[in-house]
Amino acid sequence: MNWQADWGLRFRMFVTMFLLFALYIVFAGVITAYVGGGLLLFGLFFGGFSLVQYYFSDTLTLRSMGAKTVSADEYPQLHASIERLSQQADLPKPKVAVVDSKVPNAFATGRNQRNAAVCVTTGLMNTLEQDELDGVLAHELAHVKNRDMMVMTIASFLSTIAFMMVRWGAFFGGGHSRGRGGGGGGIVVAILVSLVVWIISYLLIRALSRYREYAADRGAAAITGNPSALASALLKISGEMDKVPKDDMREEAEMNAFFIIPIRSGVIGRLFSTHPPTERRVEQLRDLEREMQAF
Amino acid sequence: MGLLDGLRAILGSRAEVDAGRDADSDDLFGMSTAYLTMQADLGYESLDVGALCFSGVDSSDFRDAVDEVEAILEAGREETGTEFSVTSDDHGYHWVVLTDDDPEDLITSMHFAADTFIEHGYGSRLLAAVFAYENRDGPAYWIYSFRRGRFYPFVPRDGRERDSSAEFTLESALDGELEIEREKEYWYPLWPSEGGTHPWE
Numbered sequence A: 001m002n003w004q005a006d007w008g009l010r011f012r013m014f015v016t017m018f019l020l021f022a023l024y025i026v027f028a029g030v031i032t033a034y035v036g037g038g039l040l041l042f043g044l045f046f047g048g049f050s051l052v053q054y055y056f057s058d059t060l061t062l063r064s065m066g067a068k069t070v071s072a073d074e075y076p077q078l079h080a081s082i083e084r085l086s087q088q089a090d091l092p093k094p095k096v097a098v099v100d101s102k103v104p105n106a107f108a109t110g111r112n113q114r115n116a117a118v119c120v121t122t123g124l125m126n127t128l129e130q131d132e133l134d135g136v137l138a139h140e141l142a143h144v145k146n147r148d149m150m151v152m153t154i155a156s157f158l159s160t161i162a163f164m165m166v167r168w169g170a171f172f173g174g175g176h177s178r179g180r181g182g183g184g185g186g187i188v189v190a191i192l193v194s195l196v197v198w199i200i201s202y203l204l205i206r207a208l209s210r211y212r213e214y215a216a217d218r219g220a221a222a223i224t225g226n227p228s229a230l231a232s233a234l235l236k237i238s239g240e241m242d243k244v245p246k247d248d249m250r251e252e253a254e255m256n257a258f259f260i261i262p263i264r265s266g267v268i269g270r271l272f273s274t275h276p277p278t279e280r281r282v283e284q285l286r287d288l289e290r291e292m293q294a295f
Numbered sequence B: 001m002g003l004l005d006g007l008r009a010i011l012g013s014r015a016e017v018d019a020g021r022d023a024d025s026d027d028l029f030g031m032s033t034a035y036l037t038m039q040a041d042l043g044y045e046s047l048d049v050g051a052l053c054f055s056g057v058d059s060s061d062f063r064d065a066v067d068e069v070e071a072i073l074e075a076g077r078e079e080t081g082t083e084f085s086v087t088s089d090d091h092g093y094h095w096v097v098l099t100d101d102d103p104e105d106l107i108t109s110m111h112f113a114a115d116t117f118i119e120h121g122y123g124s125r126l127l128a129a130v131f132a133y134e135n136r137d138g139p140a141y142w143i144y145s146f147r148r149g150r151f152y153p154f155v156p157r158d159g160r161e162r163d164s165s166a167e168f169t170l171e172s173a174l175d176g177e178l179e180i181e182r183e184k185e186y187w188y189p190l191w192p193s194e195g196g197t198h199p200w201e
Helices: A007-035 A037-055 A057-064 A076-089 A122-127 A130-145 A148-180 A184-224 A227-243 A248-258 A278-293 B003-010 B014-019 B025-040 B060-080 B103-119 B164-174
Strands: A067-069 A095-099 A106-109 A117-121 B045-055 B083-088 B093-099 B126-135 B138-145 B150-154
Touching (some): A037 A057, A057 A106, A067 A117, A106 A148, A148 A184, B025 B103, B025 B164, B045 B103, B060 B083, B060 B103, B093 B103, B103 B126, B138 B164
Parallel strands (some): A095 A117
Antiparallel strands (some): A067 A095, B045 B093, B045 B126
């Protein structure tokens, strides 16, 4: 499309990733220096789980959300929309899944373009007009195209290890160091460092996730050529989201990163939210609309 | 995936860049020899119709571009004899449908129309070009994807079925003559609208 590339957004994304990886290098260095391989191996073992999860992400996520893969016979209109949008986005057609829920929401999953799935709730289809739904679907396809699942999994990998160390480090590492005699101080340092790394990385990952949302919004606007439709969809969804009681879906908090609108869970600071506020996203889409009209 | 692609994916702009990538209308000329092969070697008759599918943009500048496409086709009608119409389907996509019993003229007119979109900076809105054929079993189409820059066959049958063996035959027969899409998951069908017809029918 003919609007300008958002270099500011790319730059912030780059800086965030750079800081994250710098942090991880320091983390890996400190852990190996103070504790040696034992605890790191233990951490890697747990971190490995997140990679395994990533490899089965498409089926796991769909199952945990109670989503059902649907055929073109059951939802011809939905399939047709996703087909056309994938074609415009230059993507192979992803699996199409539906969750039977009143909460209007959508998410994409899958480690690469070939086993991606796009899932929408029945509430979303009932709430939105066709062009608004197309905007939301294009947003999810943009996530697939931008490889957000992969980027976020890799970004969180060492953060998961740090978290595991904080949680289980004393128990596991403590047992070993007693056996070797001494080194107990190392464990304390390792746990403290892990804690700091985990907190900082958590904030950075959240920021990164918010930037990915902006990027996916821009991608969706480029795919549909209609930024306003996505903006009005976002407004509709967020309005609906406020009305819907905070029920069991809160348990799926870690899935939030791939929801178009995060499930609200009380007062959480901006720093901790995975998604930028709707007003900001709508504002950005309005800018794109203006740029488009100016031609 | 090249290095630049990977970088774009990491910076989250791949969707935006790819969806906005411009088309190359010159690829359409690949169809001019394919017409002969289709008729002489495979027994497919040309239906003398071609169509361009594009998605609209809600701006006055885009409407100007569509107006200019119509003006150019109108002007060319006397010279080439290509009839045309502009319609839309129930997916909200727009179509320029062209009819001409001379394949060369048909392709030239399509190229003009596509080129006009590209010149106006709307090449990325072009989705597909369709070339229609028919044999005793029914219609068969060659679809050109502007996004991929490749052709692929589409042979629809009743009940939203595709005749994959006919598609396979077309693929192998035209291999070398057309830039064929190798990855079959990009062989997107273009099914008829609710009314049971395609925009070009």
